[in-house]
Amino acid sequence: MSTIGRIAHIGIAVKSIAEAERFYVQGLGIELDHTEDVPEQGVKVAFLPTGESELELLEPLSEASPVAKFLEKRGEGIHHICLEVADIEAALSQLAAQGAELIDKAPRRGAEGKRVAFIHPRSAHGVLIELVEKA
Numbered sequence: 001m002s003t004i005g006r007i008a009h010i011g012i013a014v015k016s017i018a019e020a021e022r023f024y025v026q027g028l029g030i031e032l033d034h035t036e037d038v039p040e041q042g043v044k045v046a047f048l049p050t051g052e053s054e055l056e057l058l059e060p061l062s063e064a065s066p067v068a069k070f071l072e073k074r075g076e077g078i079h080h081i082c083l084e085v086a087d088i089e090a091a092l093s094q095l096a097a098q099g100a101e102l103i104d105k106a107p108r109r110g111a112e113g114k115r116v117a118f119i120h121p122r123s124a125h126g127v128l129i130e131l132v133e134k135a
């Protein structure tokens with residue numbers, strides 16, 4: 001069995017991180033840890049630590065970004081939930097064995113150089129799930 005840890009972060013799709021900071025940073029007073037471009041996923045991300053977890057604001061880098069398509073279809077809002085796992089390969093093979101639809105059959109590089117993989121919302125009752133391997 002794979003070992004699921006904490007909710008690493010909740011991903012929120014936004015049109016503009018600079019704009020969203022007015023609410024999350026200036027308004028709620030959450031500290032902005034850092035921003036980073038993740039070209040592999042077509043996004044700029046901002047990490048806002050909230051206790052054990054973080055909020056991850058996602059802004060599309062281009063019109064071709066999956067997050068740009070998400071914004072077009074659904075508007076701003078919760079995009080995915082990221083769960084920490086001890087062994088990402090073990091988690092993926094367990095899910096595959098259960099018939100889950102994996103967007104990433106093997107881990108890829110996510111923000112902060114961490115190993116991540118996405119699971120299709122069709123298999124997760126409407127929620128896009130990201131797994132991240134514990135550093």
Ligand code: ZN
Nearest residue numbers: 011056082130
């Ligand atoms: Zn994420």
